Amino acid sequence: MAVVKAMQPSWNLGNTLDAIPDETSWGNPPITKPLLDTVKAQGFRSVRIPVTWSSHQSTTAPYTIDPAFMNRVKQVVDWAIADGLYVDLNLHHDSWTWINTMPADHGGVLARFDATWTQIATAFRDEPRLLLFESVNEPQFDNATDARKQELLNELNTSFHRIVRASGGGNTDRLLLLPTVYATPSQVLMEGLAAEMASLNDDNLVATVHYYGFWPFSVNIAGYTRFDAVSQQDMTRAFTLMHDIFVAKGIPVYLGEFGLLNYPDFHHPAMIERGEGFKYFEQLGYEARVNGVTTAVWDAFNYLNRDSLEWRDLELINRIRSAWTTRSGTASSDTVYLPKSGTVGAQTLALNQNGTSFRGVWQGNRKLVQGRDYSLSGDQVTFGAATLTRLAGDRAYGENTTIQFRFSCGLPWPVHIRTYDTPALSNASGTSGGLVIPTDFRGDQLATMEAKYADGSNAGTATWTSYQQFNTTFSPDYSGGAIDLTSEFLGSLTGGAPVTLTFHFWSGATVTYHVTRSGTTVTGDDA
Numbered sequence: 120m121a122v123v124k125a126m127q128p129s130w131n132l133g134n135t136l137d138a139i140p141d142e143t144s145w146g147n148p149p150i151t152k153p154l155l156d157t158v159k160a161q162g163f164r165s166v167r168i169p170v171t172w173s174s175h176q177s178t179t180a181p182y183t184i185d186p187a188f189m190n191r192v193k194q195v196v197d198w199a200i201a202d203g204l205y206v207d208l209n210l211h212h213d214s215w216t217w218i219n220t221m222p223a224d225h226g227g228v229l230a231r232f233d234a235t236w237t238q239i240a241t242a243f244r245d246e247p248r249l250l251l252f253e254s255v256n257e258p259q260f261d262n263a264t265d266a267r268k269q270e271l272l273n274e275l276n277t278s279f280h281r282i283v284r285a286s287g288g289g290n291t292d293r294l295l296l297l298p299t300v301y302a303t304p305s306q307v308l309m310e311g312l313a314a315e316m317a318s319l320n321d322d323n324l325v326a327t328v329h330y331y332g333f334w335p336f337s338v339n340i341a342g343y344t345r346f347d348a349v350s351q352q353d354m355t356r357a358f359t360l361m362h363d364i365f366v367a368k369g370i371p372v373y374l375g376e377f378g379l380l381n382y383p384d385f386h387h388p389a390m391i392e393r394g395e396g397f398k399y400f401e402q403l404g405y406e407a408r409v410n411g412v413t414t415a416v417w418d419a420f421n422y423l424n425r426d427s428l429e430w431r432d433l434e435l436i437n438r439i440r441s442a443w444t445t446r447s448g449t450a451s452s453d454t455v456y457l458p459k460s461g462t463v464g465a466q467t468l469a470l471n472q473n474g475t476s477f478r479g480v481w482q483g484n485r486k487l488v489q490g491r492d493y494s495l496s497g498d499q500v501t502f503g504a505a506t507l508t509r510l511a512g513d514r515a516y517g518e519n520t521t522i523q524f525r526f527s528c529g530l531p532w533p534v535h536i537r538t539y540d541t542p543a544l545s546n547a548s549g550t551s552g553g554l555v556i557p558t559d560f561r562g563d564q565l566a567t568m569e570a571k572y573a574d575g576s577n578a579g580t581a582t583w584t585s586y587q588q589f590n591t592t593f594s595p596d597y598s599g600g601a602i603d604l605t606s607e608f609l610g611s612l613t614g615g616a617p618v619t620l621t622f623h624f625w626s627g628a629t630v631t632y633h634v635t636r637s638g639t640t641v642t643g644d645d646a
Contacts, residue, residue: 122248122294123325123371126165126205128443129415130158130423131376136192137169137211147425155198157428162440165205167375167415168195169256171212172235178217182234189242200249207296207375207415208243209253210235218255221271222263232275236282244288253296253327253375254279260300268300269308273315280319296327296373304328304357309364316370326365329376329417330357332399337380339390339589340581344566344623346398354399354406362410376417377403381590383421385431388597390589392566392625394453394533397438401449401473401529404442438530446473447529454535455502456626457511457519459562461540463504468524468534470498475526482510482522500524507536514538516562539563541628544602547643554604554634554641558595563628565595565602569621578618580611604634604641612636619646 132154138145158166175188192208199206210218213235221228236254243250254276260268276297283290297316299308309328316324333353335343343350361372379399382391391399407414416422422436423429430436441447451469470477480487480500487493487506494501502510511519516538523531539562547556569585570578570592579587587593592608595601602622612618612634620632631646 120369120371122205123373123413124411126373127413128163128440129165129167129205129207129373129413130163131167131169131415131417131419132195133169133417134419135169136195137171139171139212139216140174142191145419147420150195150198152198153428154425155195155202155204157423158199159202159204163204165207165413165415166199167207167209167253168192168199169209169211171216172210172239173213173216176235178231180230180234182231182238184235184238189238193242196243196246196250200247203249205249205251207251207253207373208239209256209296211256214255214257214259218275219259219261221275222260222267225271229274229278233278233282236279237286240283240286240290244286244290246289248289248293250289251294251296251325252279252283252290253298255298256375257302257329258298258300265300265307269311272298272300273311276315277319280321280324284321292323294323294325295321296325296375298327298375302327302329302375304330304361306360306364309360313364313368313370325371325373326361327373327375328361330354330374330403331376331378331380334380336391336395336399337382338591339567340586341584342567342586344392344395346395346402350399351402354402358406358410358412361412366411372412374407374412374414377414378417378421383432383435384590385421387590388595392453392564394449396435397453398449398471400435400439401442401447404439405446405473408443441530445529446475448472448475448477448524448526448532450500450524450532450534453533454537454625455507456563457507457514457536457538458626459514459516459538459540463508463511465501465503466507467499467501470500470524472498472526473529475528478525478527480522480524481531482520487522510536511538516540516560537562537626539624539626539628541626542622542624542630544622544630544632544645546645549641549643551609551636551639551641552606554609554643555596556602556604556632556643558600558602560595560597560600563624563626564597566623566625568593568623570608571619571621572613572616573619578612578616579608604643609634609636609641614638 134145135147175185177183299312333350335341336350449471492506519536525531543559545557577585594603617635622630634643
């Protein structure tokens with residue numbers, strides 16, 4: 120418990136030694152000592168080093184790992200340890216490149232798994248206790264029942280434990296991390312892991328799971344555009360279960376990965392609205408803290424620029440770091456939209472004080488005056504039309520200014536004042552390979568898209584909901600003045616059947632549009 124507590128906070132060296140087939144294959148540069156130095160200097164106390172061994176290992180007995188690759192992994196581990204960082208070393212994408220075939224090739228997979236961990240345990244047996252081993256990342260098994268998956272994972276974890284302990288040296292009491300099936304923090308799977316850990320009768324075991332939020336919110340599908348009560352309850356339940364099943368019984372929990380799926384992603388438009396993402400990470404830090412869970416942010420390329428060794432989004436990472444130690448107040452939204460063509464009216468935002476006290480509203484260094492610039496009633500902050508008009512200045516489309524809600528502790532909550540009009544979409548033609556819809560966004564921002572056939576049934580790749588997945592089926596191109604419909608979405612449409620699209624924007628505006636696919640030809644028109 121003390122060691123895992125000392126590992127907080129933790130960082131993942133993702134998409135590097137776990138990349139297939141080589142360290143730089145997924146776009147990151149080679150790992151350097153200055154990279155680990157930077158991680159340490161930024162306040163992290165541990166680093167998870169995911170490693171995929173399959174591309175550097177014989178596929179037949181004795182399943183020898185390439186000595187040059189083993190030495191490279193050891194070099195990186197030693198750099199981290201030299202910085203005083205705890206290190207979690209694992210089998211990573213091996214989980215789906217070969218371990219997943221265990222139901223059909225039980226003997227072969229177990230033999231390779233045992234040989235792999237025998238070699239790793241031998242190579243690292245004399246490392247200090249700063250090094251931890253994790254049996255396998257997100258274990259999964261093809262064509263097996265839930266009960267069988269648990270049995271197979273128990274078998275792997277037991278074998279891993281036996282091999283490491285028998286290898287001697289520092290491995291006799293090294294902390295070992297054991298995952299649930301898929302690393303999912305569900306009650307059934309965590310209770311299954313707890314039972315397996317109890318059978319091993321070893322005080323130096325750590326439970327590890329991952330958390331990426333309520334899935335529909337995490338990928339922006341089914342209309343879950345906000346970190347609402349459903350998403351909040353999903354998070355609270357997951358962390359409460361981690362505490363009750365493990366932490367309360369003296370078993371530490373290492374959240375080996377956390378984040379949101381494909382957010383932030385600097386290669387695509389943000390699928391999660393910025394303020395909603397801030398609220399997600401603020402609560403996650405709080406839930407982890409009160410439930411005694413050590414957290415490792417998953418960073419494939421999302422946060423730290425591996426070339427410049429600077430944060431890609433300093434405001435976002437500061438939100439995550441602040442939540443390690445304190446709560447921050449938020450609000451119902453981080454944006455107020457003002458119509459350019461219509462009448463500006465009063466607008467109200469609800470405070471989420473999160474145990475803090477509201478201290479007022481600032482524009483830069485100037486504090487706005489309560490009773491003149493805004494009113495406060497309970498947790499409702501209301502800005503009158505005159506104040507909003509003054510704040511918006513020339514009222515050009517887009518962001519006009521930013522104000523802050525400040526609280527007694529934590530970070531201020533930004534509120535962006537934006538001017539908009541209802542976006543205008545134009546007719547378009549294309550192919551099933553993609554349709555580019557010319558769009559004048561007029562200062563607005565896209566939240567989600569619905570798709571329905573004329574009979575009211577759902578259209579698109581997700582037939583269980585009319586709200587399609589952001590970036591997978593549609594994506595805004597703000598700089599290019601377009602909304603792109605993807606080949607995946609267009610290819611799923613019934614040929615010759617008109618589809619009505621409803622684009623929902625963050626201002627509350629909606630725009631209806633029609634598309635029809637005929638063979639490989641796609642046409643679109645502004646409804």
